[in-house]
Amino acid sequence: MAKQELSWEDGCKSHLKIILLGGRNSGKSVVGNLLLGKEEFVTRERTTCSKRQGVMAGRWISVVDTPGWWCDLGTRETAELVKREIASSALLCFAGPHVFLIVVKACSDFSEQRRRALEQHVALLGEAVWRHCIVLLTCVDRGEHGADEKKDNSGLQWLVKKCGQRRHRLTLPGDTKVCAPSLTSDWWCWEPLVLVRPPRSTPS
Numbered sequence: 001m002a003k004q005e006l007s008w009e010d011g012c013k014s015h016l017k018i019i020l021l022g023g024r025n026s027g028k029s030v031v032g033n034l035l036l037g038k039e040e041f042v043t044r045e046r047t048t049c050s051k052r053q054g055v056m057a058g059r060w061i062s063v064v065d066t067p068g069w070w071c072d073l074g075t076r077e078t079a080e081l082v083k084r085e086i087a088s089s090a091l092l093c094f095a096g097p098h099v100f101l102i103v104v105k106a107c108s109d110f111s112e113q114r115r116r117a118l119e120q121h122v123a124l125l126g127e128a129v130w131r132h133c134i135v136l137l138t139c140v141d142r143g144e145h146g147a148d149e150k151k152d153n154s155g156l157q158w159l160v161k162k163c164g165q166r167r168h169r170l171t172l173p174g175d176t177k178v179c180a181p182s183l184t185s186d187w188w189c190w191e192p193l194v195l196v197r198p199p200r201s202t203p204s
Helices: 006-011 029-037 081-089 112-125 125-130 154-162 177-183
Strands: 015-022 048-056 059-065 098-107 131-138 167-171
Touching: 015 029, 029 048, 029 098, 029 131, 048 125, 059 098, 081 112, 098 112, 098 125, 098 154, 112 125, 112 154, 125 131
Parallel strands: 015 059, 015 098, 098 131, 131 167
Antiparallel strands: 048 059
16 A cells, blocks of 8 residues: 655645643653654653654644753743743744643642642743643553542642643553544644744843
8 A cells, every 4th residue: 555645735734733831751752752653752851842743644743842841840940941942832833833732740749839830831832822721641550540530639620720621631651642643633623823922032
């Protein structure tokens, strides 16, 4: 069977653009590789954004992996380079990204301190970004219990509500690339976010 070829012109008509957000060691890079169906992102911390492209179910998909932040620390403690990279990540997606995946480890203690840190870092992209955010809880065992199952976890409840109750749970590496098309099936019809801009530089 001949390999399917997809031109860029055809891809632009149906091109899903995803940005990965999350703290350090949250599993963003692993999620990116899962979405693309191949090993494209190295699973180590970075200080700059990395963009990779692939084809899923006959359509183009672009994934941008952003630098992670220390989960318990706010933007004051985050390096300026990392903050600039997060704030400008949307510029790597032509005509704007469709989805921002906020990756959180299901087994982690999503404390109020971590909630505030996450809120501050997402705020670097602007308030409108929340309408395009989805919480993605990752775990390494299907029987693993975590923050999402604690009824009194007000921090995670706040995050899910802020993201319009959009939430997925993903087992890694048990959930292979077979699940990626079903995970993203509803995202193709989203309108891309086009008004996200990086913060203005402060005059010296």
